Amino acid sequence: MTRTDAGLTQNPHAVRDTREKNLEVAIGRQVRALRKHHRMTGADLAAKSGVSVGMLSKIENGVISPSLGTIQTLAHALQVPLVRLFSGYEEARGCIQVKAGEGVETDRAGTRAGHQYNLLGHLGSNATGVVNEPYLITLTDRSDTFPTFQHEGMEFLYMLEGCIEYRHGDRLFLMEPGDSLLFDSDAPHGPENLLELPARYLSIITYPQKD
Incomplete structure (x- = not known):
């Protein structure tokens, strides 16, 4: 993808004015x-x-x-x-560190034998209005294929190891180490063909915080 700054309005290095704690x-x-x-x-x-x-x-x-x-x-x-x-009030901002190997193993809808999910952190109610769920997903040679997922929000994948074909809607994407995929997660999606195992990738899901 060609680099472009179009539509990127935030400067990640900008420092906000001093906030007031009262x-x-x-x-x-x-x-x-x-x-x-x-x-x-x-x-x-x-x-x-x-x-x-x-x-x-x-x-x-x-x-x-x-x-x-x-x-x-x-x-x-x-x-x-x-x-x-x-806007000038300094609220406490959440931060969570998960050390290597300490991600909480969890089940998500559609989890099958051989599909391991490790939740790498979770902040509940926060000032941003957005929930972020980062997962490390491991697929082994015992894995069977997923039913496709659909859920609100956006999802970002980053391939770490192995090779899979990942479905989004009516398209298949070859995912190899270093590849990434950003998509609207309301469309059916999920790994469809497991080509080289074990496979590991990061999945970061963001969606609006519920009231």
């Missing part, structure tokens, strides 16, 4: 920054939002905890989504 202070800073961005005085924003000048001053200085209704009113007056006012 929620009230973080909200206040966002309100003040957005007010100034719109070139509004405190009195202007108070008049537009219906929040008193005194209350607004306390919010911007982080000395009170505004109600959700007040935050929503200010967000509307500042013409930003509600969540924007929380």
Whole structure:
């Protein structure tokens, strides 16, 4: 595949502005920054939002905890989504390490004898709104072929060892060490022809977090 930066909008090396660990202070800073961005005085924003000048001053200085209704009113007056006012808050971010050989062996729908799944990490509820499930999948000479899978989200495969033909929809892809495959997992998919065993590959599944 030819390298292209088209559509890649994130700079993975960019460092975000310093985050605030106090929620009230973080909200206040966002309100003040957005007010100034719109070139509004405190009195202007108070008049537009219906929040008193005194209350607004306390919010911007982080000395009170505004109600959700007040935050929503200010967000509307500042013409930003509600969540924007929380964007400067430093939340705890999850991180899991799994040492070599310690991935939890697990069953997934469609697992057959000789198909071994090792879950390499899992973060539950998180701030991204996305669930990520990385698996190390091993197919041995005892393996029989899969029924095809279908599930929501996206899936990324990276071939480590062996050789298989992997089905996605009505297409077959030859997968050898170093090959990768990224696809919409709502289409029927799965390893169809096991050509060189044992075979091992990484499968990383992402899908929206449920409420």
